[in-house]
Amino acid sequence: xxxxxxxxxxxxxxxxxxxxxxxxxxxxxxxxxxxxxxxxxxxxxxxxxxxxxxxxxxxxxxxxxxxxxxxxxxxxxxxxxxxxxxxxxxxxxxxxxxxxxxxxxxxxxxxxxxxxxxxxxxxxxxxxxxxxxxxxxxxxxxxxxxxxxxxxxxxxxxxxxxxxxxxxxxxxxxxxxxxxxxxxxxxxxxxxxxxxxxxxxxxxxxxxxxxxxxxxxxxxxxxxxxxxxxxxxxxxxxxxxxxxxxxxxxxxxxxxxxxxxxxxxxxxxxxxxxxxxxxxxxxxxxxxxxxxxxxxxxxxxxxxxxxxxxxxxxxxxxxxxxxxxxxxxxxxxxxxxxxxxxxxxxxxxxxxxxxxxxxxxxxxxxxxxxxx
Ligand code: IPM
Ligand code: MG
Numbered sequence: 001x002x003x004x005x006x007x008x009x010x011x012x013x014x015x016x017x018x019x020x021x022x023x024x025x026x027x028x029x030x031x032x033x034x035x036x037x038x039x040x041x042x043x044x045x046x047x048x049x050x051x052x053x054x055x056x057x058x059x060x061x062x063x064x065x066x067x068x069x070x071x072x073x074x075x076x077x078x079x080x081x082x083x084x085x086x087x088x089x090x091x092x093x094x095x096x097x098x099x100x101x102x103x104x105x106x107x108x109x110x111x112x113x114x115x116x117x118x119x120x121x122x123x124x125x126x127x128x129x130x131x132x133x134x135x136x137x138x139x140x141x142x143x144x145x146x147x148x149x150x151x152x153x154x155x156x157x158x159x160x161x162x163x164x165x166x167x168x169x170x171x172x173x174x175x176x177x178x179x180x181x182x183x184x185x186x187x188x189x190x191x192x193x194x195x196x197x198x199x200x201x202x203x204x205x206x207x208x209x210x211x212x213x214x215x216x217x218x219x220x221x222x223x224x225x226x227x228x229x230x231x232x233x234x235x236x237x238x239x240x241x242x243x244x245x246x247x248x249x250x251x252x253x254x255x256x257x258x259x260x261x262x263x264x265x266x267x268x269x270x271x272x273x274x275x276x277x278x279x280x281x282x283x284x285x286x287x288x289x290x291x292x293x294x295x296x297x298x299x300x301x302x303x304x305x306x307x308x309x310x311x312x313x314x315x316x317x318x319x320x321x322x323x324x325x326x327x328x329x330x331x332x333x334x335x336x337x338x339x340x341x342x343x344x345x346x347x348x349x350x351x352x353x354x355x356x357x358x359x360x361x362x363x364x365x366x367x368x369x370x371x372x
Contacts, residue, residue: 007325009041009042012075013044013076016077016078016094016298017298018081018300018303019299019308023078026310026361026367027313028042028044030314030364033371034371037333037372038330044076047064049061049065049078049080049098050095060080060094069102073324073325076320077293079293079298081297104150106291107145108289109180109278110141110180111277111278112140112141112142113260114139114273114274115136115140117267117268119133121268124351126265140260141184141187147206148254150253153167154168170204170206172209177217181250185221185222195226196235196246197214197229199251200231214250232255235249236262260295268351269296270295270297271309272315274312274319275292286326292316294316296309309349309351309360310348310360311348314338314364318335337372346358346362
């Protein structure tokens, strides 16, 4: 009998800590259900990362996990960290010791964080009702492997007078700015065609270069797009004043770290936000290798209780289908099923605002029931 599936998705599953494993289980159920409808098969294996990997292997990112990721076309990541590992030195904390090396190893230079607030959930936003009555739809494109996170020198030394001195270095090269700008251009063309590049060009050399390279790239490759530039302090303010003035926000690593958390909170629940980190390398499908993860963290207080919101993990899986496997229809189907489930009242505790709520597994079933 011939295989009815014409595409096999080979990805590494890294559920991690806290609610990671239970929301990952839902994402896998949704992916399998989508596979039946869209003719793809799933070939995945699960590996320790984060705190559980520290416990089981003595490292937040063991070689066995790294090897499995290297042999895959994408990584579906859960979340890492928790109270058990909080007292480790900063460099050994699960978040930092797992995520930063993964980003570096797979050259995941572009981080896409869609900030979506569905109009039916607009009460969840801390912003004024009139500001978010129609929901929020902003995409943050953050450079992820450069800037002050990785620039050298990076050190702490003791000076002759006995003081300590710590140094971080912010570095950007033209090529790093160009490639992330390309990602923003592609995204903006699929949206409303507007990019706001955020920098601190009134103070930082890296930002002066950033602004110039972004402008040149847009002029050369996408003059039809509307490009604006904004200083980061102003952008932080404008995001809470009127988030929908933005469509695509393009920014460097640390500014993006900060602004994307701001975007997440104005969208209400962290349990809803997915993200994609796209790599410089192509996978065996000729698409970018990528890491896909929810923005919400491990929520240790509700872990193991079947209460967590699986939507961000499910939506991250949808982003994986879109970007690393080129399965746009399947991705849309999942995203629409999540929206429909919410619109029809399937809400986990974090978004139910004291009203009736569903469990993690019930939310998963509600999503699967709404797949076309
Ligand atoms: C994020 C996180 C990470 C970052 C931390 C955990 C290293 O805040 O993904 O935004 O700063 O990039
Ligand atoms: Mg962050």
